[in-house]
Amino acid sequence: MPAETIDIRDIPPAKRHPTIHDAFAELDAGESLELINDHDPQPLFYEFDAEVDDFDADGYEVEQRGPGEFVARLPKE
Numbered sequence: 001m002p003a004e005t006i007d008i009r010d011i012p013p014a015k016r017h018p019t020i021h022d023a024f025a026e027l028d029a030g031e032s033l034e035l036i037n038d039h040d041p042q043p044l045f046y047e048f049d050a051e052v053d054d055f056d057a058d059g060y061e062v063e064q065r066g067p068g069e070f071v072a073r074l075p076k077e
Helices: 013-025 042-051
Strands: 004-007 033-037 061-066 071-076
Touching: 004 013, 013 033, 013 042, 042 071
Parallel strands: 004 033
Antiparallel strands: 033 071, 061 071
16 A cells, blocks of 8 residues: 555656655655556656665556556555
8 A cells, every 4th residue: 555646647747756756755664655647657667776775676566557547656665
């Protein structure tokens, strides 16, 4: 169960990654951030894997639920 869910489809693109990083930083260890996005967030995965020490890359999941709706779960170690 995610600690927080953010629908970033309505957030301007330039503010998406800072919003995601801020929300992830607020999580406790063992919690996850769930994102609803309009495209596959693969670049975000690589960014988190390279830059965020407490990102659990092995627990990352993404699911396409429909056209323009991808749901990703970013777990925190």
